[in-house]
Amino acid sequence: MLFALKKFVGSLLQPLPLLLLLMGAGLLLLWFTQRQRAGKTIIAVSWLLLILLSLQPVADRLLLPLESHYPTWRKTTQTNDIDYIVVLGGGYTYNAEWAPSSNLIGNSLPRVTEGIRLYHANPGAKLIFTGAAAQGNPVSNAKTAALVAESLGIPNQDIVILDTPRDTEEEAAATAKIVGRQPFLLVTSANHLPRALRFFQAQGLIPIPAPANQMAITSALNPWEKTFPSAYYLSHSERVWYETLGRIWQSLKGATPPSAAPTDHSSQGDSSRDATSKS
Numbered sequence: 269m270l271f272a273l274k275k276f277v278g279s280l281l282q283p284l285p286l287l288l289l290l291m292g293a294g295l296l297l298l299w300f301t302q303r304q305r306a307g308k309t310i311i312a313v314s315w316l317l318l319i320l321l322s323l324q325p326v327a328d329r330l331l332l333p334l335e336s337h338y339p340t341w342r343k344t345t346q347t348n349d350i351d352y353i354v355v356l357g358g359g360y361t362y363n364a365e366w367a368p369s370s371n372l373i374g375n376s377l378p379r380v381t382e383g384i385r386l387y388h389a390n391p392g393a394k395l396i397f398t399g400a401a402a403q404g405n406p407v408s409n410a411k412t413a414a415l416v417a418e419s420l421g422i423p424n425q426d427i428v429i430l431d432t433p434r435d436t437e438e439e440a441a442a443t444a445k446i447v448g449r450q451p452f453l454l455v456t457s458a459n460h461l462p463r464a465l466r467f468f469q470a471q472g473l474i475p476i477p478a479p480a481n482q483m484a485i486t487s488a489l490n491p492w493e494k495t496f497p498s499a500y501y502l503s504h505s506e507r508v509w510y511e512t513l514g515r516i517w518q519s520l521k522g523a524t525p526p527s528a529a530p531t532d533h534s535s536q537g538d539s540s541r542d543a544t545s546k547s
Contacts (some may be wrong), residue, residue, distance in 0.1 A: 274397020290314040321505035322497035332484040333460035338477035343389045350390045350453035355383035357409035368419040371440045375457045375481045380413050382480035383455045396428040397440040440467040457481040459507050
C-alpha cells in the first residue's frame with residue numbers, strides 16, 4: 269500500500285501534472301471567485317515554468333549536474349575482470365509480438381545495452397537483471413531485459429534474474445544475497461546512479477558506478493532544437509525533479525551508507541578480486 273502511494277504521489281508531483289493542476293486552480297479562481305489577480309498570476313507563472321522546463325538549454329542545464337558524478341566505465345590494462353554486472357530495471361511493457369527491444373521503454377534499453385557492452389569487456393561475468401512485474405503484466409521487468417540480452421547473443425547461463433524487487437532499495441537487498449562483498453559493476457541511468465549507489469552501499473556492498481542513458485546534451489545541436497519547447501526536453505526536467513524527490517525520500521528514510529562503505533569509486537574499477545577478499 270505504501271509503495272503504491274509513494275508512486276502515485278511521486279507521479280502527481282512531476283512537473284507536467286503539477287503545473288496542469290496549478291493552471292486548473294488558476295482557472296477555478298478566475299471563473300468562480302473574485303480573486304482574479306491571484307488566478308491570473310498562478311496561470312501565468314505555471315505557463316512560463318512549463319515553457320522553460322521544456323527548453324533544451326534549461327532542461328539539460330538542470331540535468332547535467334546529476335549526470336556528471338561518474339564517467340563512463342572503460343576497461344584499461346590495469347582493470348581486472350569483474351564477476352558480476354548488475355543492471356537495474358526501468359520502464360518496460362511486454363508484448364510477445366514486438367521485437368524484444370521494443371518492450372524496454374525509456375531508460376531501460378540504454379541500461380541493458382550498456383550492461384551487454386560491459387559483459388563483453390569482462391569475459392565470464394554474470395549479468396544480473398532486476399525488477400518485478402508491473403501490475404497485470406505476466407512477465408517481469410528483469411525477465412523482459414533478459415530476453416533482450418538473449419536476443420543480442422548473451423548466453424542464458426550467464427544471466428541471473430531477480431524479479432521480486434519493486435524499487436532500487438529492494439534491488440540492492442536482493443543483489444546483496446548474490447554478490448556478497450566483491451566489487452561489481454552497477455549499471456543504471458546516469459541521473460539515477462548517485463541515489464542508487466547510496467542504497468547499495470547501505471547494504472554493505474561495493475558497487476562500481478557504470479552510468480548509462482546519459483541525456484543532458486552538451487554537444488552541438490541544430491538551433492531550432494534549442495529554441496522551441498519540446499516534450500522530449502520536458503522529460504529531462506522531469507528526471508531532475510524525480511531524482512530530487514527520490515533523494516528527499518531517501519534522506520527521510522535514513523537510507524545512507526555505513527561509514528565503512530567505500531566512497532572513492534575512482535579506484536574501484538581497478539580493484540582485484542584478491543584485494544576484494546580482504547575487505
